[in-house]
Amino acid sequence: MSEDRVHVLLHASELLTGEGVRRKDGRRPEEADLGRIEDGAMAYSVKTVPYEDFTTGKKGMKVVADKVLWTGKSDALPSEYANSPIFDLDGKNAVVPGLVDCHNHLVFAGDRAGEFAARCGGATYAEIAAAGGGIQTTVRATREASDEELFKLGRARLEEAHRFGIRTIEAKSGYGLNEKTELKLLRVVKRLQEATPEMTIVPTFLGAHDFPKEISREAYLAEVIEKQLPAVAKEKLAEACDVFIDEGFYTLAEGRKILEAAKALGLRTKVHADELANTESAALAAELGALSADHLLKISDAGIRALAASETTAVLLPGTAFYLKAPHAPARKLLDAGARVAISTDFNPGTSTTLNLPAVLTIAALYLGLSRAEIFASATYNAARALGLHDRKGSLEVGKDADFFVAPFRKFEELYYRFAW
Numbered sequence: 349m350s351e352d353r354v355h356v357l358l359h360a361s362e363l364l365t366g367e368g369v370r371r372k373d374g375r376r377p378e379e380a381d382l383g384r385i386e387d388g389a390m391a392y393s394v395k396t397v398p399y400e401d402f403t404t405g406k407k408g409m410k411v412v413a414d415k416v417l418w419t420g421k422s423d424a425l426p427s428e429y430a431n432s433p434i435f436d437l438d439g440k441n442a443v444v445p446g447l448v449d450c451h452n453h454l455v456f457a458g459d460r461a462g463e464f465a466a467r468c469g470g471a472t473y474a475e476i477a478a479a480g481g482g483i484q485t486t487v488r489a490t491r492e493a494s495d496e497e498l499f500k501l502g503r504a505r506l507e508e509a510h511r512f513g514i515r516t517i518e519a520k521s522g523y524g525l526n527e528k529t530e531l532k533l534l535r536v537v538k539r540l541q542e543a544t545p546e547m548t549i550v551p552t553f554l555g556a557h558d559f560p561k562e563i564s565r566e567a568y569l570a571e572v573i574e575k576q577l578p579a580v581a582k583e584k585l586a587e588a589c590d591v592f593i594d595e596g597f598y599t600l601a602e603g604r605k606i607l608e609a610a611k612a613l614g615l616r617t618k619v620h621a622d623e624l625a626n627t628e629s630a631a632l633a634a635e636l637g638a639l640s641a642d643h644l645l646k647i648s649d650a651g652i653r654a655l656a657a658s659e660t661t662a663v664l665l666p667g668t669a670f671y672l673k674a675p676h677a678p679a680r681k682l683l684d685a686g687a688r689v690a691i692s693t694d695f696n697p698g699t700s701t702t703l704n705l706p707a708v709l710t711i712a713a714l715y716l717g718l719s720r721a722e723i724f725a726s727a728t729y730n731a732a733r734a735l736g737l738h739d740r741k742g743s744l745e746v747g748k749d750a751d752f753f754v755a756p757f758r759k760f761e762e763l764y765y766r767f768a769w
């Protein structure tokens with residue numbers, strides 16, 4: 349490998365590899381699992397790829413990090429890397445694995461600021477939804493938006509997420525609720541992937557986010573299973589299929605039908621589970637071998653046991669509980685039972701309007717009672733596990749993707765100690 353194909357980070361105040369978290373597969377993480385190296389360094393390969401500039405939209409070629417070649421103390425940098433371009437951090441920055449935002453409704457049009465004001469004035473989310481607001485407001489705006497508008501909105505959001513250290517991010521569809529718009533959203537995500545090599549964008553099909561108003565429940569369920577899912581699979585537009593199983597949304601039986609159809613087409617599965625009411629949908633996710641069960645505010649003890657005994661990651665979204673003023677998920681019970689817990693933004697226009705994953709980690713530390721090691725694991729390896737990318741992402745180890753975040757702080761914990769920086 350020629351020297352200019354390798355870059356070196358030197359004198360990180362601390363470098364956290366997360367190797368121990370990966371070895372434990374994300375369960376019961378402890379301080380020693382962080383792989384903390386003081387005065388740390390890393391050598392990594394780079395590659396030149398096409399991209400579009402975030403600000404100007406101009407297309408060109410760009411050098412981006414590729415694979416981790418070596419990590420260790422700065423004074424132990426192997427001589428073979430000594431002549432490579434070196435970025436000396438001068439002890440001012442911590443280097444951590446690029447954060448992974450594993451539950452994100454990235455692409456939609458419009459906003460619901462007016463509904464937020466109404467909610468602050470006393471209206472409930474259910475009342476707003478009954479009056480044609482909520483998800484339906486966003487569905488109307490998203491159906492009307494052009495591909496170009498959605499692409500530009502997506503790019504601006506990715507740029508913001510990148511500033512918060514996010515290097516891998518999920519992008520769910522779900523604000524189309526018809527075949528044409530659901531496919532339009534996923535095709536926009538594909539364009540976003542091509543334009544943004546600095547980040548890994550993981551598309552998830554969420555046609556079963558709600559029911560559209562213009563056709564019957566049965567007709568839409570049939571459309572999702574017989575038309576939307578096969579079209580998504582044929583064009584390879586999504587890695588996974590997600591369903592909103594909850595009171596007032598999809599029933600457990602309907603959810604099972606959709607998820608089994610998705611599995612038969614070779615898609616992975618995810619579930620919006622036990623958020624508004626307990627439907628035992630977390631247990632269904634575990635039974636189906638889903639990548640993740642997400643929300644879990646109302647999960648039962650049986651659901652907790654099922655998740656802990658499964659390969660399914662429990663994804664908690666405390667920014668959403670905060671924004672809805674709802675009681676938080678039983679995070680400690682899940683962690684202590686041995687479940688693998690990830691934390692994510694749930695960025696969406698109604699119930700969690702932030703891309704600031706570190707700020708959500710502050711809420712997780714304060715209100716879910718997560719330790720530093722648990723916070724670290726929840727936004728790195730465990731979140732990568734919830735997207736099925738843990739072989740490549742979530743820890744800085746030789747051979748894995750060199751997705752890293754040079755934090756604007758000396759210590760990892762300042763990312764969430766400094767609230768909403």
Ligand SMILES: [Zn+2]
Pocket residue numbers: 451453620694696
């Ligand atoms: Zn969601």
